[in-house]
Amino acid sequence: MKKIIVTITFFFLFPFIGFAVDPPVWVEGTDKSTATSVTNFTWSHTVTAGTNNALFVHCGANTSGNDDGMAITYNAVSMTEVAYIVLVNGNNWWFYLANPATGANNVAASWNTSSRPHCEAMTVSGVNQTKPIGASNFFDSSGAGVTGDIVASSSNSLMLNGLFNESADTSAWVESNGAQNLWDNTLAGNNHIRGSQRVASTSGNTYTNGWTWTTTRGSTMGVIEVQAPAVASAPPIMSDSLIFE
């Protein structure tokens, strides 16, 4: 009886000890590109079964100036767009969907202006299902690199970084601060898309993201913070009658 009371008292006073969550984990990705100026694009992406899955889609195009009506569905379910920011060196979009259907389903993107978007769909597990996205920001560059800061809004989150670059340059690409490369696709038409991930460990800290390369070209970069599930609450407190029975 004494052990039970001590244990309950401990969890009551320190409910978060022992319940730290792991950061989200990037599981799989599919990157695709179109070959001509189009307004609709569809490809298949497989979501494997996992805990707290979320689907993310990043697209880039050399149009700019407005959102261009970009809309994306997965298995006919509308995805949510991360707050769009107007850029001048190209468009950069991020979309997400919590708890996507597992298995192979189609991603369908549509927009208004005939152009050549290049997209990646990716599955991430261990994602906060009620608020998958924390901070986000988008950046522009016309030089030989692009860099931008983002302040983590929670701990143990995963930073996903999607780049669109109007260049076929594949040499000397360096990710900032040891970010891990996820996808790297040099496309017909002198366009290049890249993606990377990095774990942000502390809420409120500033994390610098970016790449450097050798060719001076217009580029855009979108960085999103994928949040881990909220810290687990303490286990239910036993009733008085149980404690003192």
Next chain:
Amino acid sequence: MNKKYLKILALIILLGVGFVYVNKKQKLGATLTEVEPEVKTQIGYFAIHQFRNNTTGELIEVPTTKEEYDKLALPNPINPTMNGYTWESSWAGPIFATSSTVLLDNQFARAGKDVASSSIVRVKLPNESEKIIKESDLPR
């Protein structure tokens, strides 16, 4: 006739001609507006399935219809198949027909977007048929 009166008469005539000329130039120049040289009209859609050769990796494009393309976005779609190939993706887009803009009165349009012809314009003035002139000769 007295030389003095002749000078006054000549001055009045000069002022009158000048007034008419300036007035005409201002009226034309003030109302001219530039319009796009071409108009695009959507006349349909094209759609493509892209497949990858299972042996060589070569990508090929196979035309399809917009109706078939749209079915891919539905739940549980039947994705395209081809013997010896794997479906990669599909896309669709509008088909446009391009024609020259019909100019209305007091409108002008550049003859082309390339550098060589950028100084040539089509212009339509009231009571005149459309004509091609140098941009520097536009009434201002």
